Amino acid sequence: MSRYFLPPVNRAMTTLDRSFFQKTVKITAAHVFDPKNVGRVQKECVEDIFKGSRSVKSVVSEVDSNGKRRMLVRLKPDVKHTDLSTVGESTRNLVKGQILELIPHDLHLKYENWGYNEIAEAILPEELVNDCPSSSTRVAHIVQLNLQNKFLPYKHMLGAIILDKNPEVRTVVNKIEAVGTWSEFRTFPMELLAGSPDTQVVVNEWNCEFHFDFAKVYWNSRLANEHQRIVRMFEPGEAVADVMAGVGPFAIPAAKNRVLVWANDFNPDAFESLQKNIMINKVHGVVQPFKLEASEFIRTSVRNLYRLSRSPSAIRNPIKVYSHQYSEGVQEILRRAGKTEEEINPPPVYLRIPPFFSHFVMNNPATAASSLEGFIGAYNGLENQFFDAENLPKREFPLVHLYIFQKAGPMQYTKRHICREISRGLGYKVRPEDLEHLELVKMVGPEKGYYCASFRLPAEVMFADVPPPREEKEDLNVRHWLKWSEYDDIPPQ
Ligand SMILES: C[S@@+](CC[C@H](N)C(=O)[O-])C[C@H]1O[C@@H](n2cnc3c(N)ncnc32)[C@H](O)[C@@H]1O
CATH class of the missing domain: 3.30.70 (Alpha-Beta Plaits)
Known part of the structure:
Protein backbone atom coordinates (compact mmCIF):
# COMPACT_ATOMS: atom_id res chain seq x y z
CA MET A 1 0.00 0.00 0.00
CA SER A 2 1.27 3.46 -0.93
CA ARG A 3 2.58 5.37 2.10
CA TYR A 4 -0.16 8.02 1.56
CA PHE A 5 -2.74 5.54 2.65
CA LEU A 6 -0.98 3.94 5.64
CA PRO A 7 -2.73 4.29 9.01
CA PRO A 8 -1.54 6.76 11.65
CA VAL A 9 1.16 5.32 13.93
CA ASN A 10 0.92 4.92 17.70
CA ARG A 11 3.76 2.83 19.11
CA ALA A 12 2.73 3.59 22.71
CA MET A 13 -0.65 1.84 22.40
CA THR A 14 -1.11 -0.91 24.98
CA THR A 15 -4.71 -1.93 24.35
CA LEU A 16 -6.17 -1.83 20.89
CA ASP A 17 -7.92 1.52 20.38
CA ARG A 18 -9.73 1.10 17.07
CA SER A 19 -11.01 4.70 17.07
CA PHE A 20 -7.43 5.98 16.87
CA PHE A 21 -7.10 4.66 13.33
CA TRP A 114 -6.76 -1.37 6.84
CA GLY A 115 -5.60 -4.96 6.97
CA TYR A 116 -3.83 -6.89 9.75
CA ASN A 117 -0.30 -6.01 8.62
CA GLU A 118 -0.95 -2.29 8.30
CA ILE A 119 -2.52 -1.97 11.76
CA ALA A 120 0.03 -4.28 13.42
CA GLU A 121 2.92 -2.34 11.88
CA ALA A 122 1.42 0.91 13.20
CA ILE A 123 1.53 -0.26 16.83
CA LEU A 124 4.66 -2.44 17.03
CA PRO A 125 7.98 -0.84 17.99
CA GLU A 126 9.94 0.27 14.94
CA GLU A 127 12.59 -2.43 15.37
CA LEU A 128 9.93 -5.17 15.16
CA VAL A 129 7.98 -3.83 12.21
CA ASN A 130 9.94 -5.69 9.53
CA ASP A 131 9.47 -8.91 11.47
CA CYS A 132 5.70 -8.53 12.07
CA PRO A 133 4.35 -12.02 12.93
CA SER A 134 2.41 -13.13 9.91
CA SER A 135 2.61 -16.91 9.83
CA SER A 136 -0.06 -18.76 11.72
CA THR A 137 -1.87 -22.06 11.67
CA ARG A 138 -5.56 -22.08 10.95
CA VAL A 139 -7.79 -24.93 12.12
CA ALA A 140 -11.49 -24.27 11.47
CA HIS A 141 -12.43 -21.14 13.47
CA ILE A 142 -9.11 -21.10 15.39
CA VAL A 143 -5.92 -19.24 14.51
CA GLN A 144 -2.87 -20.49 16.38
CA LEU A 145 0.17 -18.21 16.62
CA ASN A 146 3.65 -19.15 17.66
CA LEU A 147 4.90 -15.78 18.90
CA GLN A 148 8.53 -15.12 19.67
CA ASN A 149 9.20 -13.61 23.11
CA LYS A 150 9.81 -10.15 21.67
CA PHE A 151 6.16 -9.97 20.53
CA LEU A 152 4.62 -11.10 23.81
CA PRO A 153 3.90 -7.56 25.14
CA TYR A 154 1.72 -6.99 22.04
CA LYS A 155 0.12 -10.44 21.91
CA HIS A 156 -3.42 -9.41 22.93
CA MET A 157 -3.50 -6.52 20.47
CA LEU A 158 -2.21 -8.76 17.66
CA GLY A 159 -4.83 -11.38 18.55
CA ALA A 160 -7.60 -8.77 18.55
CA ILE A 161 -6.55 -7.45 15.12
CA ILE A 162 -6.52 -10.98 13.66
CA LEU A 163 -10.00 -11.54 15.05
CA ASP A 164 -11.28 -8.25 13.60
CA LYS A 165 -9.77 -8.83 10.18
CA ASN A 166 -10.93 -12.42 9.66
CA PRO A 167 -14.68 -12.78 10.06
CA GLU A 168 -14.50 -16.60 10.03
CA VAL A 169 -12.07 -16.64 12.97
CA ARG A 170 -13.61 -16.81 16.45
CA THR A 171 -10.60 -17.80 18.56
CA VAL A 172 -6.95 -16.72 18.52
CA VAL A 173 -4.48 -18.71 20.64
CA ASN A 174 -0.73 -18.63 21.14
CA LYS A 175 1.39 -21.74 21.54
CA ILE A 176 3.15 -21.28 24.89
CA GLU A 177 5.78 -24.02 24.58
CA ALA A 178 7.07 -26.08 21.69
CA VAL A 179 5.58 -29.57 21.27
CA GLY A 180 9.01 -31.06 21.92
CA THR A 181 9.62 -34.72 22.51
CA TRP A 182 8.19 -34.58 26.02
CA SER A 183 4.59 -34.21 24.88
CA GLU A 184 3.60 -37.83 24.38
CA PHE A 185 0.23 -36.88 22.90
CA ARG A 186 1.89 -34.31 20.59
CA THR A 187 -0.25 -31.54 22.08
CA PHE A 188 1.01 -28.23 23.45
CA PRO A 189 -0.12 -25.71 26.05
CA MET A 190 -1.81 -22.66 24.56
CA GLU A 191 -3.19 -19.38 25.85
CA LEU A 192 -6.19 -17.49 24.58
CA LEU A 193 -5.27 -14.14 23.01
CA ALA A 194 -8.64 -13.05 21.68
CA GLY A 195 -12.15 -14.33 21.06
CA SER A 196 -14.00 -17.18 22.69
CA PRO A 197 -12.18 -19.98 24.56
CA ASP A 198 -13.89 -22.57 22.35
CA THR A 199 -11.39 -25.10 20.96
CA GLN A 200 -13.93 -27.68 19.72
CA VAL A 201 -13.61 -27.83 15.95
CA VAL A 202 -14.95 -29.62 12.91
CA VAL A 203 -12.49 -29.97 10.04
CA ASN A 204 -13.06 -31.43 6.61
CA GLU A 205 -10.22 -33.31 4.93
CA TRP A 206 -10.62 -35.41 1.78
CA ASN A 207 -14.40 -35.51 2.14
CA CYS A 208 -14.24 -36.77 5.72
CA GLU A 209 -15.39 -34.85 8.78
CA PHE A 210 -13.20 -34.70 11.87
CA HIS A 211 -14.56 -33.48 15.21
CA PHE A 212 -12.05 -32.84 17.99
CA ASP A 213 -10.82 -30.49 20.70
CA PHE A 214 -7.81 -28.68 19.22
CA ALA A 215 -6.39 -28.12 22.73
CA LYS A 216 -6.38 -31.82 23.60
CA VAL A 217 -5.34 -33.74 20.49
CA TYR A 218 -2.86 -33.49 17.65
CA TRP A 219 -4.03 -32.06 14.34
CA ASN A 220 -2.07 -30.55 11.46
CA SER A 221 -3.93 -29.44 8.35
CA ARG A 222 -0.60 -29.23 6.52
CA LEU A 223 -0.43 -33.03 6.53
CA ALA A 224 -3.52 -33.38 4.30
CA ASN A 225 -1.49 -34.29 1.19
CA GLU A 226 0.66 -36.71 3.14
CA HIS A 227 -2.44 -38.45 4.53
CA GLN A 228 -3.69 -38.85 0.99
CA ARG A 229 -0.32 -40.03 -0.37
CA ILE A 230 -0.32 -42.92 2.09
CA VAL A 231 -4.05 -43.74 1.80
CA ARG A 232 -3.67 -44.07 -1.98
CA MET A 233 -1.23 -46.95 -1.45
CA PHE A 234 -3.91 -49.09 0.22
CA GLU A 235 -6.02 -51.47 -1.89
CA PRO A 236 -9.72 -52.03 -1.11
CA GLY A 237 -10.08 -55.20 0.93
CA GLU A 238 -6.63 -54.91 2.55
CA ALA A 239 -6.14 -54.57 6.31
CA VAL A 240 -4.08 -51.65 7.64
CA ALA A 241 -2.87 -50.88 11.17
CA ASP A 242 -2.72 -47.17 12.00
CA VAL A 243 -0.54 -47.39 15.10
CA MET A 244 -0.65 -43.70 16.13
CA ALA A 245 -3.94 -42.74 14.56
CA GLY A 246 -4.82 -39.48 16.31
CA VAL A 247 -8.40 -38.56 15.40
CA GLY A 248 -8.26 -40.68 12.23
CA PRO A 249 -6.97 -38.69 9.22
CA PHE A 250 -5.41 -41.83 7.66
CA ALA A 251 -7.90 -44.35 9.00
CA ILE A 252 -11.20 -42.75 8.04
CA PRO A 253 -10.45 -41.83 4.39
CA ALA A 254 -8.93 -45.32 3.96
CA ALA A 255 -12.06 -46.96 5.39
CA LYS A 256 -14.22 -44.94 2.99
CA ASN A 257 -12.16 -46.61 0.29
CA ARG A 258 -13.14 -50.03 1.71
CA VAL A 259 -9.87 -50.69 3.50
CA LEU A 260 -10.22 -52.41 6.85
CA VAL A 261 -8.37 -50.33 9.47
CA TRP A 262 -7.41 -51.02 13.04
CA ALA A 263 -6.67 -47.56 14.43
CA ASN A 264 -4.93 -46.97 17.72
CA ASP A 265 -4.02 -43.98 19.90
CA PHE A 266 -3.23 -43.89 23.60
CA ASN A 267 -4.36 -40.30 24.07
CA PRO A 268 -7.83 -40.76 25.63
CA ASP A 269 -9.11 -37.57 23.98
CA ALA A 270 -7.83 -38.62 20.56
CA PHE A 271 -9.40 -42.06 21.09
CA GLU A 272 -12.73 -40.50 22.02
CA SER A 273 -12.70 -38.25 18.92
CA LEU A 274 -11.64 -41.19 16.77
CA GLN A 275 -14.68 -43.15 17.99
CA LYS A 276 -16.93 -40.18 17.28
CA ASN A 277 -15.44 -39.61 13.82
CA ILE A 278 -15.93 -43.28 12.94
CA MET A 279 -19.65 -42.88 13.64
CA ILE A 280 -20.02 -39.49 11.96
CA ASN A 281 -18.29 -40.73 8.81
CA LYS A 282 -20.30 -43.97 8.89
CA VAL A 283 -17.28 -46.28 8.79
CA HIS A 284 -18.16 -48.28 11.92
CA GLY A 285 -17.29 -51.90 11.38
CA VAL A 286 -14.59 -50.91 8.88
CA VAL A 287 -12.44 -48.99 11.39
CA GLN A 288 -11.84 -50.66 14.73
CA PRO A 289 -10.54 -48.21 17.40
CA PHE A 290 -7.98 -49.15 20.10
CA LYS A 291 -6.42 -47.24 23.00
CA LEU A 292 -3.14 -49.05 23.61
CA GLU A 293 0.53 -48.18 23.86
CA ALA A 294 1.92 -48.46 20.31
CA SER A 295 4.27 -51.45 20.68
CA GLU A 296 1.66 -53.38 22.65
CA PHE A 297 -0.90 -52.62 19.95
CA ILE A 298 1.46 -53.95 17.27
CA ARG A 299 2.20 -57.13 19.21
CA THR A 300 -1.40 -57.93 20.06
CA SER A 301 -3.15 -56.77 16.89
CA VAL A 302 -1.04 -58.97 14.57
CA ARG A 303 -2.18 -62.12 16.35
CA ASN A 304 -5.72 -60.90 17.04
CA LEU A 305 -6.33 -60.08 13.38
CA TYR A 306 -5.02 -63.48 12.35
CA ARG A 307 -7.25 -65.24 14.90
CA LEU A 308 -10.27 -63.15 13.95
CA SER A 309 -9.79 -63.85 10.24
CA ARG A 310 -10.05 -67.58 11.00
CA SER A 311 -12.94 -67.41 13.43
CA PRO A 312 -16.05 -69.18 12.08
CA SER A 313 -18.31 -66.22 12.87
CA ALA A 314 -16.08 -63.75 10.95
CA ILE A 315 -15.94 -66.16 8.02
CA ARG A 316 -19.75 -66.54 8.09
CA ASN A 317 -20.39 -62.79 8.53
CA PRO A 318 -18.12 -60.66 6.39
CA ILE A 319 -18.19 -56.93 7.10
CA LYS A 320 -20.96 -55.13 5.26
CA VAL A 321 -19.80 -51.83 3.78
CA TYR A 322 -22.26 -49.33 2.35
CA SER A 323 -21.12 -47.06 -0.43
CA HIS A 324 -21.43 -43.32 -0.29
CA GLN A 325 -25.08 -42.26 0.04
CA TYR A 326 -26.08 -39.37 -2.21
CA SER A 327 -28.65 -36.87 -0.95
CA GLU A 328 -32.14 -37.01 -2.51
CA GLY A 329 -31.33 -33.92 -4.62
CA VAL A 330 -28.10 -35.38 -6.03
CA GLN A 331 -29.81 -38.72 -6.67
CA GLU A 332 -32.41 -36.90 -8.77
CA ILE A 333 -29.70 -35.06 -10.78
CA LEU A 334 -27.88 -38.36 -11.40
CA ARG A 335 -31.13 -40.02 -12.53
CA ARG A 336 -31.76 -37.22 -15.00
CA ALA A 337 -28.16 -37.60 -16.22
CA GLY A 338 -29.01 -41.20 -17.16
CA LYS A 339 -27.26 -43.03 -14.29
CA THR A 340 -28.68 -46.43 -13.38
CA GLU A 341 -30.25 -47.12 -9.97
CA GLU A 342 -27.26 -49.36 -9.18
CA GLU A 343 -24.82 -46.55 -9.95
CA ILE A 344 -26.81 -44.12 -7.80
CA ASN A 345 -27.40 -46.48 -4.88
CA PRO A 346 -24.72 -49.19 -5.20
CA PRO A 347 -25.44 -52.29 -3.15
CA PRO A 348 -23.24 -52.87 -0.09
CA VAL A 349 -20.02 -54.80 -0.55
CA TYR A 350 -18.83 -57.48 1.85
CA LEU A 351 -15.26 -57.43 3.17
CA ARG A 352 -13.59 -60.58 4.40
CA ILE A 353 -11.15 -60.00 7.24
CA PRO A 354 -7.63 -60.54 5.85
CA PRO A 355 -5.30 -62.62 8.05
CA PHE A 356 -2.55 -59.96 8.06
CA PHE A 357 -2.07 -56.24 7.85
CA SER A 358 -0.57 -55.11 4.55
CA HIS A 359 0.58 -51.77 5.97
CA PHE A 360 1.48 -50.28 9.35
CA VAL A 361 1.35 -46.48 9.61
CA MET A 362 3.40 -44.99 12.44
CA ASN A 363 3.02 -41.23 12.37
CA ASN A 364 4.64 -39.93 15.51
CA PRO A 365 7.94 -38.60 14.23
CA ALA A 366 9.45 -37.86 17.65
CA THR A 367 9.25 -41.37 19.07
CA ALA A 368 7.72 -43.84 16.58
CA ALA A 369 11.07 -45.55 15.89
CA SER A 370 11.24 -46.74 19.49
CA SER A 371 7.81 -48.40 19.12
CA LEU A 372 9.20 -50.62 16.33
CA GLU A 373 10.23 -53.06 19.04
CA GLY A 374 6.59 -54.26 18.98
CA PHE A 375 7.39 -56.08 15.72
CA ILE A 376 10.11 -58.24 17.26
CA GLY A 377 8.66 -61.74 17.30
CA ALA A 378 5.13 -60.46 16.50
CA TYR A 379 4.77 -63.15 13.77
CA ASN A 380 6.66 -65.89 15.60
CA GLY A 381 4.86 -69.20 14.96
CA LEU A 382 3.13 -67.83 11.84
CA GLU A 383 6.02 -68.63 9.47
CA ASN A 384 4.00 -71.14 7.45
CA GLN A 385 1.55 -68.37 6.54
CA PHE A 386 4.36 -66.55 4.76
CA PHE A 387 6.48 -69.40 3.35
CA ASP A 388 5.45 -72.58 1.53
CA ALA A 389 6.93 -76.05 2.04
CA GLU A 390 9.90 -75.13 -0.19
CA ASN A 391 10.50 -72.06 1.89
CA LEU A 392 9.40 -69.76 -0.93
CA PRO A 393 7.48 -66.65 0.05
CA LYS A 394 3.68 -67.05 -0.17
CA ARG A 395 2.73 -63.46 0.47
CA GLU A 396 4.39 -60.05 0.76
CA PHE A 397 5.72 -58.92 4.09
CA PRO A 398 3.96 -55.89 5.59
CA LEU A 399 5.07 -52.44 4.57
CA VAL A 400 5.81 -50.06 7.46
CA HIS A 401 5.46 -46.30 6.95
CA LEU A 402 7.52 -44.83 9.76
CA TYR A 403 7.60 -41.06 10.36
CA ILE A 404 10.75 -39.61 11.81
CA PHE A 405 12.47 -36.26 12.34
CA GLN A 406 15.98 -36.07 10.95
CA LYS A 407 18.49 -33.42 10.16
CA ALA A 408 18.09 -32.71 6.45
CA GLY A 409 21.21 -33.14 4.37
CA PRO A 410 22.50 -35.13 1.42
CA MET A 411 20.00 -37.96 0.83
CA GLN A 412 22.49 -40.80 1.33
CA TYR A 413 23.56 -39.39 4.67
CA THR A 414 19.97 -38.78 5.81
CA LYS A 415 19.03 -42.33 4.78
CA ARG A 416 21.85 -43.78 6.85
CA HIS A 417 20.78 -41.78 9.91
CA ILE A 418 17.19 -42.91 9.50
CA CYS A 419 18.25 -46.53 9.00
CA ARG A 420 20.26 -46.28 12.16
CA GLU A 421 17.15 -45.25 14.12
CA ILE A 422 15.00 -47.95 12.48
CA SER A 423 17.68 -50.56 13.23
CA ARG A 424 17.79 -49.42 16.83
CA GLY A 425 14.00 -49.86 17.13
CA LEU A 426 13.84 -53.24 15.38
CA GLY A 427 16.95 -54.66 16.99
CA TYR A 428 18.03 -55.66 13.50
CA LYS A 429 20.13 -53.93 10.92
CA VAL A 430 18.22 -52.19 8.14
CA ARG A 431 20.30 -50.77 5.27
CA PRO A 432 19.57 -47.73 3.09
CA GLU A 433 18.84 -50.06 0.15
CA ASP A 434 16.13 -51.75 2.27
CA LEU A 435 14.04 -48.56 2.25
CA GLU A 436 11.39 -48.82 -0.46
CA HIS A 437 10.83 -45.07 -0.32
CA LEU A 438 11.93 -42.06 1.71
CA GLU A 439 9.64 -39.04 1.54
CA LEU A 440 10.55 -35.62 2.86
CA VAL A 441 7.08 -34.64 4.12
CA LYS A 442 8.03 -31.10 5.10
CA MET A 443 10.76 -29.07 6.72
CA VAL A 444 10.01 -28.30 10.37
CA GLY A 445 13.03 -26.07 11.00
CA PRO A 446 15.86 -24.56 8.99
CA GLU A 447 17.70 -27.90 9.00
CA LYS A 448 15.18 -30.38 10.35
CA GLY A 449 13.08 -32.58 8.08
CA TYR A 450 9.91 -34.56 8.79
CA TYR A 451 10.41 -37.79 6.84
CA CYS A 452 8.40 -40.90 6.10
CA ALA A 453 10.47 -44.05 5.56
CA SER A 454 8.64 -46.98 3.96
CA PHE A 455 10.23 -50.41 4.33
CA ARG A 456 9.16 -54.05 4.47
CA LEU A 457 9.45 -55.76 7.82
CA PRO A 458 12.48 -58.07 7.81
CA ALA A 459 11.68 -61.76 8.32
CA GLU A 460 14.42 -61.88 10.97
CA VAL A 461 12.39 -59.40 13.07
CA MET A 462 8.90 -60.78 12.38
CA PHE A 463 9.73 -64.37 13.24
CA ALA A 464 12.32 -63.69 15.94
CA ASP A 465 11.90 -65.21 19.37
CA VAL A 466 9.34 -63.30 21.38
CA PRO A 467 11.39 -60.92 23.55
CA PRO A 468 11.42 -61.29 27.32
CA PRO A 469 9.19 -59.01 29.42
CA ARG A 470 9.83 -55.29 29.64
CA GLU A 471 12.57 -55.02 32.31
CA GLU A 472 14.94 -57.23 30.33
CA LYS A 473 13.93 -55.90 26.93
CA GLU A 474 16.19 -52.85 27.15
CA ASP A 475 19.17 -55.18 27.37
CA LEU A 476 18.01 -57.11 24.35
CA ASN A 477 17.96 -53.99 22.21
CA VAL A 478 21.31 -52.85 23.45
CA ARG A 479 22.77 -56.29 22.73
CA HIS A 480 21.54 -56.12 19.14
CA TRP A 481 22.68 -52.55 18.78
CA LEU A 482 26.21 -53.26 19.85
CA LYS A 483 26.61 -55.73 17.02
CA TRP A 484 26.22 -53.11 14.30
CA SER A 485 29.58 -51.56 13.92
CA GLU A 486 28.81 -50.32 10.41
CA TYR A 487 26.76 -47.34 11.52
CA ASP A 488 29.15 -46.34 14.27
CA ASP A 489 30.75 -43.65 12.15
CA ILE A 490 27.45 -41.74 12.26
CA PRO A 491 27.21 -39.81 15.50
CA PRO A 492 23.71 -39.89 17.05
CA GLN A 493 21.90 -36.56 16.55
C1 LIG B 1 1.89 -36.69 15.35
S1 LIG B 1 0.39 -37.33 15.98
C2 LIG B 1 -0.27 -38.03 14.49
C3 LIG B 1 -1.73 -38.29 14.55
C4 LIG B 1 -2.35 -38.70 13.21
N1 LIG B 1 -1.77 -39.93 12.71
C5 LIG B 1 -2.21 -37.58 12.20
O1 LIG B 1 -1.60 -37.79 11.14
O2 LIG B 1 -2.75 -36.48 12.45
C6 LIG B 1 0.96 -38.69 16.90
C7 LIG B 1 -0.15 -39.43 17.67
O3 LIG B 1 0.46 -40.57 18.25
C8 LIG B 1 -0.05 -40.78 19.54
N2 LIG B 1 1.01 -41.51 20.25
C9 LIG B 1 2.25 -41.07 20.55
N3 LIG B 1 2.97 -42.04 21.16
C10 LIG B 1 2.15 -43.12 21.23
C11 LIG B 1 2.31 -44.42 21.76
N4 LIG B 1 3.46 -44.79 22.33
N5 LIG B 1 1.28 -45.27 21.68
C12 LIG B 1 0.11 -44.90 21.11
N6 LIG B 1 -0.12 -43.68 20.60
C13 LIG B 1 0.89 -42.80 20.64
C14 LIG B 1 -0.31 -39.38 20.08
O4 LIG B 1 -1.29 -39.39 21.08
C15 LIG B 1 -0.75 -38.64 18.81
O5 LIG B 1 -2.14 -38.64 18.69
Missing part, protein backbone atom coordinates in the same frame (compact mmCIF):
# COMPACT_ATOMS: atom_id res chain seq x y z
CA GLN A 22 -8.67 7.42 11.23
CA LYS A 23 -7.18 9.47 8.47
CA THR A 24 -8.29 11.76 5.66
CA VAL A 25 -6.16 11.72 2.53
CA LYS A 26 -6.58 14.56 0.05
CA ILE A 27 -6.63 13.12 -3.44
CA THR A 28 -8.10 13.92 -6.83
CA ALA A 29 -11.20 12.32 -8.30
CA ALA A 30 -12.59 12.25 -11.82
CA HIS A 31 -16.18 13.50 -11.67
CA VAL A 32 -17.89 11.63 -14.52
CA PHE A 33 -20.74 13.85 -15.74
CA ASP A 34 -22.87 11.06 -17.13
CA PRO A 35 -22.90 7.91 -14.95
CA LYS A 36 -23.20 5.85 -18.16
CA ASN A 37 -19.59 6.80 -18.95
CA VAL A 38 -18.09 5.36 -15.75
CA GLY A 39 -17.16 2.08 -17.46
CA ARG A 40 -15.50 3.93 -20.34
CA VAL A 41 -13.51 6.12 -17.92
CA GLN A 42 -12.39 3.05 -15.93
CA LYS A 43 -11.15 1.47 -19.15
CA GLU A 44 -9.49 4.49 -20.79
CA CYS A 45 -7.96 6.12 -17.68
CA VAL A 46 -6.72 2.90 -16.11
CA GLU A 47 -3.14 4.18 -15.63
CA ASP A 48 -4.39 7.12 -13.49
CA ILE A 49 -6.99 5.30 -11.41
CA PHE A 50 -6.49 4.57 -7.74
CA LYS A 51 -6.16 0.82 -7.26
CA GLY A 52 -9.11 0.08 -5.00
CA SER A 53 -9.59 -2.78 -2.58
CA ARG A 54 -12.55 -4.59 -1.00
CA SER A 55 -12.85 -1.89 1.63
CA VAL A 56 -11.71 1.21 -0.33
CA LYS A 57 -13.47 1.34 -3.67
CA SER A 58 -12.09 3.17 -6.71
CA VAL A 59 -15.57 4.18 -7.91
CA VAL A 60 -17.92 5.92 -5.47
CA SER A 61 -21.18 7.78 -5.63
CA GLU A 62 -21.55 10.87 -3.41
CA VAL A 63 -23.89 13.78 -2.85
CA ASP A 64 -22.40 17.15 -3.87
CA SER A 65 -22.86 20.50 -2.06
CA ASN A 66 -26.11 21.10 -4.04
CA GLY A 67 -27.57 17.84 -2.81
CA LYS A 68 -27.14 16.15 -6.20
CA ARG A 69 -25.81 12.60 -6.50
CA ARG A 70 -22.69 12.23 -8.68
CA MET A 71 -20.25 9.52 -9.70
CA LEU A 72 -16.55 9.81 -8.89
CA VAL A 73 -13.60 7.71 -9.94
CA ARG A 74 -10.76 8.08 -7.44
CA LEU A 75 -7.35 8.80 -8.96
CA LYS A 76 -3.81 8.01 -7.83
CA PRO A 77 -2.29 10.26 -5.12
CA ASP A 78 0.22 11.87 -7.51
CA VAL A 79 -2.57 13.23 -9.72
CA LYS A 80 -3.24 16.94 -9.05
CA HIS A 81 -6.67 18.32 -9.97
CA THR A 82 -5.05 21.65 -10.84
CA ASP A 83 -2.41 20.19 -13.15
CA LEU A 84 -3.46 18.23 -16.25
CA SER A 85 0.15 17.24 -16.90
CA THR A 86 -0.11 14.82 -13.93
CA VAL A 87 -2.54 12.57 -15.84
CA GLY A 88 -2.09 10.50 -18.96
CA GLU A 89 -3.19 11.46 -22.42
CA SER A 90 -6.43 9.45 -22.36
CA THR A 91 -7.61 11.20 -19.19
CA ARG A 92 -6.65 14.57 -20.67
CA ASN A 93 -8.74 13.80 -23.78
CA LEU A 94 -11.75 12.89 -21.66
CA VAL A 95 -11.39 16.20 -19.76
CA LYS A 96 -11.21 18.11 -23.06
CA GLY A 97 -14.20 16.17 -24.40
CA GLN A 98 -16.17 17.17 -21.26
CA ILE A 99 -16.75 13.57 -20.23
CA LEU A 100 -15.20 14.27 -16.84
CA GLU A 101 -13.60 16.95 -14.70
CA LEU A 102 -10.83 16.64 -12.10
CA ILE A 103 -11.92 17.72 -8.61
CA PRO A 104 -10.37 17.59 -5.13
CA HIS A 105 -11.61 14.66 -3.06
CA ASP A 106 -11.30 13.71 0.61
CA LEU A 107 -10.72 10.02 1.11
CA HIS A 108 -11.72 9.17 4.70
CA LEU A 109 -10.05 6.03 6.02
CA LYS A 110 -10.81 4.23 9.29
CA TYR A 111 -9.79 1.06 11.17
CA GLU A 112 -11.99 -1.15 8.97
CA ASN A 113 -10.16 -0.01 5.82
